[in-house]
Amino acid sequence: MEGFLRSCSAVLKNGSEDGSGVHVVLGNEACDVDSMVSALTFAYFLFKTSGSEGKTPVPVLNIPRSEFPLRTDNTFLLRESGLAQESLVFRDEVDLLGLHRAGRLALSLVDHNVLPSADSDLEGAVVEVIDHHHLERLPSPSCPVTMETVGSCATLVTERIAQKAPEILDRQVAQLLYGTIVLDCVNMAPEAGKVTPKDSQYAFLLESRFPDLPPRGALFQSLQSAKFDVSGLTTEQMLLKDMKAASGGDLKLAVSVVYMTLDAFLQRRGLNQELCEFCHKHRFNLVVAMTISFNENNEPFRQLAVYSSSTLYREEVSQALERAQNPCLNLSPMSSPYADVKAYLQGNTLASRKKVLPIVKDFLREWERRTTRRGDLDDLDELEDQFDPSRSPGVDDDARPRRYSASRQRRPAAGAGAEDSGPDEDAQVPPTPMNSLVEGCPLDNGMPRISAEAILEKFSKMAEAEPGEGGAAGEL
Numbered sequence: 299m300e301g302f303l304r305s306c307s308a309v310l311k312n313g314s315e316d317g318s319g320v321h322v323v324l325g326n327e328a329c330d331v332d333s334m335v336s337a338l339t340f341a342y343f344l345f346k347t348s349g350s351e352g353k354t355p356v357p358v359l360n361i362p363r364s365e366f367p368l369r370t371d372n373t374f375l376l377r378e379s380g381l382a383q384e385s386l387v388f389r390d391e392v393d394l395l396g397l398h399r400a401g402r403l404a405l406s407l408v409d410h411n412v413l414p415s416a417d418s419d420l421e422g423a424v425v426e427v428i429d430h431h432h433l434e435r436l437p438s439p440s441c442p443v444t445m446e447t448v449g450s451c452a453t454l455v456t457e458r459i460a461q462k463a464p465e466i467l468d469r470q471v472a473q474l475l476y477g478t479i480v481l482d483c484v485n486m487a488p489e490a491g492k493v494t495p496k497d498s499q500y501a502f503l504l505e506s507r508f509p510d511l512p513p514r515g516a517l518f519q520s521l522q523s524a525k526f527d528v529s530g531l532t533t534e535q536m537l538l539k540d541m542k543a544a545s546g547g548d549l550k551l552a553v554s555v556v557y558m559t560l561d562a563f564l565q566r567r568g569l570n571q572e573l574c575e576f577c578h579k580h581r582f583n584l585v586v587a588m589t590i591s592f593n594e595n596n597e598p599f600r601q602l603a604v605y606s607s608s609t610l611y612r613e614e615v616s617q618a619l620e621r622a623q624n625p626c627l628n629l630s631p632m633s634s635p636y637a638d639v640k641a642y643l644q645g646n647t648l649a650s651r652k653k654v655l656p657i658v659k660d661f662l663r664e665w666e667r668r669t670t671r672r673g674d675l676d677d678l679d680e681l682e683d684q685f686d687p688s689r690s691p692g693v694d695d696d697a698r699p700r701r702y703s704a705s706r707q708r709r710p711a712a713g714a715g716a717e718d719s720g721p722d723e724d725a726q727v728p729p730t731p732m733n734s735l736v737e738g739c740p741l742d743n744g745m746p747r748i749s750a751e752a753i754l755e756k757f758s759k760m761a762e763a764e765p766g767e768g769g770a771a772g773e774l
């Protein structure tokens with residue numbers, strides 16, 4: 299598998315010279331574990347069985363490479379299976395449209411069955427579909443479709459391999475497929491309502507052929523934890539993973555959920571500098587970091603930090619949070635190693651970001667009213683200077699968007715698993731897929747209890763909240 303993957307990037311480089319064909323296997327834009335593994339293993343199957351009519355099979359992960367570290371469950375399974383990220387090919391590394399226009403592209407879709415509108419020009423290249431989502435494509439003689447509503451698309455790829463070329467199934471390929479099926483089918487628990495007889499059949503087949511695969515319960519737990527493990531991320535990646543942006547008047551801020559203790563977060567080397575750079579790069583004046591961790595009884599433990607290089611903004615937002623009554627956050631100050639960071643223990647452990655964001659937005663509306671009514675730009679700068687005489691105007695002015703120019707940021711691309719799609723929010727970066735941690739996340743009330751009731755309740759809620767197919771929430 300590794301050798302095959304390494305040859306793929308070489309093929310893309312050399313192919314541009316010799317004009318040979320490429321058969322790309324493409325997963326969906328959420329690039330969850332199922333999409334990644336289905337693309338890798340189906341392309342490998344085509345490669346080993348010479349099933350591509352002279353074109354070289356290449357699995358392509360449907361996100362830019364820079365976003366891959368945020369998919370911590372993907373990176374975990376890849377690492378556990380002994381594959382290197384470097385050997386993967388990402389969407390921003392291959393010109394699919396160019397290849398198609400040159401008549402050199404064949405495209406197989408796995409884990410989705412229609413191309414998003416932005417890719418509709420590639421439709422002519424689609425030669426096959428393997429998917430487990432609701433079918434939105436008309437069958438055609440030129441494009442065979444394998445669609446079954448099983449728990450995981452990886453089950454359908456396993457079936458194809460088992461029926462057509464069982465000899466190519468080695469332990470590495472088996473572990474990728476097995477991990478994906480177990481994750482998508484919620485540890486094969488019937489109560490979760492995901493697993494089908496076919497998923498069980500092929501999970502069992504993989505287990506019997508490779509008895510040394512990790513036990514399914516342990517594998518499921520480690521994949522589930524990997525989803526929430528941010529320890530390998532940079533500070534910027536941590537803040538982006540589950541971020542919502544909001545603005546009012548001249549103030550643009552981010553509210554990020556960070557899955558570690560605040561103490562550990564604040565102890566990260568160079569944190570103050572990294573927060574400062576984060577604000578500059580993403581044009582925020584302030585960041586609220588809401589940390590969540592779990593005690594030995596798996597009860598959630600919440601802390602909260604407010605960062606801004608501007609004392610005025612930092613104090614105003616902190617006071618709004620301290621004074622909040624709906625709900626009361628029950629904040630008690632903690633010591634902070636940085637003057638630009640206010641740190642709190644959040645006594646109200648039930649107040650997730652879903653509860654905190656409205657408080658922040660209320661404040662922003664009020665702030666906009668207050669500062670706009672003041673009218674004269676200079677008044678506010680004077681006021682701010684009173685709060686923060688050490689402020690460096692050059693730096694701060696650059697970081698702060700121009701007042702009264704509350705320009706709308708572009709909406710995140712549809713189909714990218716956009717969960718943060720409230721109409722009144724500015725989202726500067728596309729949100730991470732829904733299988734990452736957003737509000738109402740399964741961990742908000744403790745580690746997941748895999749009981750029938752808990753899962754059924756969670757899933758019926760998710761089904762209500764997310765009627766669309768194709769996003770990663772539909773996958774969990």
Ligand SMILES: [Mn+2]
Pocket residue numbers: 332333409430450451773
């Ligand atoms: Mn899937």
